[in-house]
Amino acid sequence: MKFDHVGIAVRSVTETLAIYQRLGGFEVRLTEVPGQRAKIALLKAGETSVELLEPTSDESSLAKFIRERGEGLHHIAFAVEDINRSMDELKGKGFRFIYEKPADGKFGSRVNFIHPKTAGGVLVELTQNGRE
């Protein structure tokens, strides 16, 4: 497993992006992932990234997260070679996943999340990155 990115829940990608652009000259890619009801800005920082996530629906778990806990650290993500294989292995070790099967992530990736209750209180994303 390679550390891939940290996900930060924000009310506005545009506003938070302005903060990060003052912080450093990050290379930025913007996208939207309908399945996760999120607008995303990915800021490249060396081999890893900072992912800013803005909910596109008030009903999403991301919107709920911001309502209950405010903006801030939402998840950490590790890249794996084969997400189905990793899920099988980790389920065998007692980890619970949010989705039954991997879901579409940004830029052609396949993702799933380990439930914080089985991961020391942190939402942990597994991502099998696409070629985009």
Ligand code: CO
């Ligand atoms: Co993520």
